[in-house]
Amino acid sequence: MSLKYCQGPECHTYCTRDRLKGIKGSKTYQTRRRSSLNYGEFCDTRCERAWLIKYATKAIDHFGRLTEVKHLTEQNAWTKDYDWHGGGDDRHHLYYFVNKITNEQRPLTEEQFNDNNYTLNTGE
Numbered sequence: 001m002s003l004k005y006c007q008g009p010e011c012h013t014y015c016t017r018d019r020l021k022g023i024k025g026s027k028t029y030q031t032r033r034r035s036s037l038n039y040g041e042f043c044d045t046r047c048e049r050a051w052l053i054k055y056a057t058k059a060i061d062h063f064g065r066l067t068e069v070k071h072l073t074e075q076n077a078w079t080k081d082y083d084w085h086g087g088g089d090d091r092h093h094l095y096y097f098v099n100k101i102t103n104e105q106r107p108l109t110e111e112q113f114n115d116n117n118y119t120l121n122t123g124e
């Protein structure tokens with residue numbers, strides 16, 4: 001099993017007991033490593049925030065800067081949601097699309113709900 005390293009640039013400077021590693025006399029505070037990290041590439045929100053502060057501008061310049069307003073229209077306002085339905089042993093989710101502009105609702109199957117590629121949106 002390979003470990004993932006927290007990408008927080010200051011992770012090793014947060015002096016928590018779990019970061020203190022090594023043999024007696026030569027212990028150091030170290031970047032956290034985990035089989036899976038709770039916040040994607042980061043061990044916690046502090047490390048996530050530290051990365052963002054240090055690299056956000058470079059990342060945006062690399063991937064493309066937003067230079068005009070974006071619009072939520074009828075064509076791209078479909079979002080997935082669910083309600084609880086029934087009671088006791090019959091309690092279950094009812095899945096649906098709702099359009100945030102028109103408030104129109106359309107039923108969804110659980111499979112469609114869980115399919116991240118399934119959408120009614122036709123624009124960005």
Ligand SMILES: [Zn+2]
Pocket residue numbers: 006007008011032042043044047
């Ligand atoms: Zn970290």
